[in-house]
Amino acid sequence: MTDDIKDHVGSLEKGLAVIAAFDGATPRLNVAQAARKTGLTRASARRYLLTLARLGYAESNGRQFQLTPRVLRLGYAYLSSTPLPKIAQPIVDQIGERTGEVASLAALENDEVVFLGHSTTRRLVSASTSVGLRFSAHCTALGRVILAAQSEADVARFLADLQPEKLTPHTRTSVTDIHAAIIQAGRDGFSVSDQELEIGLRSIAVPVSDSHGRVKLGLAVSLQAGRMSVADMIANILPVLRAGRAELETML
Amino acid sequence: MTDDIKDHVGSLEKGLAVIAAFDGATPRLNVAQAARKTGLTRASARRYLLTLARLGYAESNGRQFQLTPRVLRLGYAYLSSTPLPKIAQPIVDQIGERTGEVASLAALENDEVVFLGHSTTRRLVSASTSVGLRFSAHCTALGRVILAAQSEADVARFLADLQPEKLTPHTRTSVTDIHAAIIQAGRDGFSVSDQELEIGLRSIAVPVSDSHGRVKLGLAVSLQAGRMSVADMIANILPVLRAGRAELETML
DNA sequence: TTATAAATGTGCGTATAACGAACATTTTAT
DNA sequence: ATAAAATGTTCGTTATACGCACATTTATAA
Known part of the structure; x- marks a missing residue:
């Protein structure tokens, strides 16, 4: 889709896809589930989830991740702007x-x-x-x-x-x-x-x-x-x- | 801050920072403004803004970018999950x-x-x-x-x-x-x-x-x-x- | 209208960020 | 207890993302 497109940051696309993978059906995701839902490898998905957790957008009980209210800030960026x-x-x-x-x-x-x-x-x-x-x-x-x-x-x-x-x-x-x-x-x-x-x-x-x-x-x-x-x-x-x-x- | 941390995706952190740079005071950002607000180089900031636009999270009138309602999906990922x-x-x-x-x-x-x-x-x-x-x-x-x-x-x-x-x-x-x-x-x-x-x-x-x-x-x-x-x-x-x-x- | 300042687009060489496979270990399900 | 699934980690590799420099364009001020 966006392969070989100039000035594209693929890691951002993947990261946003990981956020969007959380939904009502799967409010918590483990690494393997996130990989399946996004098409990423397990190692990649793990890196994105850990990064989101480090930045405060998700939290983990050890194996399962869930989003935090901080992701509302992203939507809020739109509403306030x-x-x-x-x-x-x-x-x-x-x-x-x-x-x-x-x-x-x-x-x-x-x-x-x-x-x-x-x-x-x-x-x-x-x-x-x-x-x-x-x-x-x-x-x-x-x-x-x-x-x-x-x-x-x-x-x-x-x-x-x-x-x-x-x-x-x-x-x-x-x-x-x-x-x-x-x-x-x-x-x-x-x-x-x-x-x-x-x-x-x-x-x-x-x-x-x-x-x-x-x-x-x-x-x-x-x-x-x-x-x-x-x-x-x-x-x-x-x-x-x-x-x-x-x-x-x-x-x- | 997160330099040299294992399993960290810096590009995701930067991309989210670009989204969060939009606010009530600056609802539209050009590339140079986004670079200043986030501490990224102009070339980097430009790549992130173009990527957000390509993914539908932002739109551009040529030089200025603004977020689209699609970023609400990110916050919605939390609310629905x-x-x-x-x-x-x-x-x-x-x-x-x-x-x-x-x-x-x-x-x-x-x-x-x-x-x-x-x-x-x-x-x-x-x-x-x-x-x-x-x-x-x-x-x-x-x-x-x-x-x-x-x-x-x-x-x-x-x-x-x-x-x-x-x-x-x-x-x-x-x-x-x-x-x-x-x-x-x-x-x-x-x-x-x-x-x-x-x-x-x-x-x-x-x-x-x-x-x-x-x-x-x-x-x-x-x-x-x-x-x-x-x-x-x-x-x-x-x-x-x-x-x-x-x-x-x-x-x- | 002109000059200046600011912003931008682009190419390209470079470095390292992110990758993914493989393997050992742990956790979960049966 | 066993099998299946999931995980953490290492490390060699690749290509992603970088950033600088330069030419060009746009916006602003005079």
Whole structure:
């Protein structure tokens, strides 16, 4: 992939891959597991894990390693260095207040939606929501509206690499259906995800353009499905999202 | 520092230092700035920035680099891999509901407090609160209660490296005063930070022990100073924190 | 507009960082 | 108790990453 590319630091790539190898399924890794997950040799993986531990990003009980809160500093480097979440927060809060539901700002990152902000006065919608959390783009309203604004080549690449999981009975898994939903989102200028990600969770999202007209962000409101029909979301929440989006776009 | 240490990957250390060089003061870095901030040569810094851009962790407008949301994945690797925030969330929520204020869970990381979770049904207390956000430990209740449970050597090291900023007129900046406040927190088993971090912000915190009796975490409630006196916080909120702490400790 | 300062891109020779295989030892699972 | 898996370590090797120097470009100040 990056073999023989000039000015590339392969050791950084491998080190970041080792950090990313930790996940919910394997919160602790021993050296052999880390080697398997990253494709590194055991000796290499061991060196990276020891280095992370020495730098304070991981700790070890002897044989197993786990990450420490210090790795949040890396994500924090992004949050503190971009004015976007700060600029957007009042608008996200305002949408949350006007709709009485949870509003969110998110970006698309490869095949996942990553949250950049939530309204502060939130009601409980889903089990776990926080900045940095990410969901599969194929079954989120946010993912569809951002994808709809990408080039055909980018969408084709997204679909080509896609291995969609059926997260609920409502989750589309056919690439054709997913593509059609993305196209529909482009036509409508919004998208609704109705219990595709999680039973009981219903979301509506709009894309957000920057000053060059590019779309890398989306705004969404999410709620418990029993609280409002899709039709009412379109009638009552979509206008609030669009108004918030218009205001945010004057700041980008 | 780590020169001549076995099994150390220096390139990973340098790469992570480059990521951490981005902050609120310098959200965008050119090659020369990154070199100065990290102590690397310009050529080295350039290689790391190009590598981060190639891997999608940064982007460049030609000469200036900025981080992308992808670096949140690194922090997310911690959040998704540790059960702690998931386990603690119901308790943090419960504290938030019982007190009607914002409850938080945090860890101490060197000289800073880093938030690991907030109660979901939150009222607006401070401008910006999210997981991963960090504050100076010397003027937070959370920082003091966690520090109070560390070894004398660790506290001495903390104080030796401290360069306290006067964030409000109430912020202690004398190392002697800061040390005394840490000792008092140890005696009391709790601490109150009264507008030391931010005008209008008042917090009370308790330390949380793990099953080995070590303290790496704290639980806190924060509120607008006008809403409750310090005496009332001690009388009414401290018991709720202690109850929540007792419950959380059974799970650690 | 011009001069100066700052930043950058690149090539290339060099040093050592990181590699990986092999082997002995330890830990874990059956 | 045995087998499987994991680990720690050594050491020769390779290629990764370095850093300097120089030419070029960009930004800033006059």
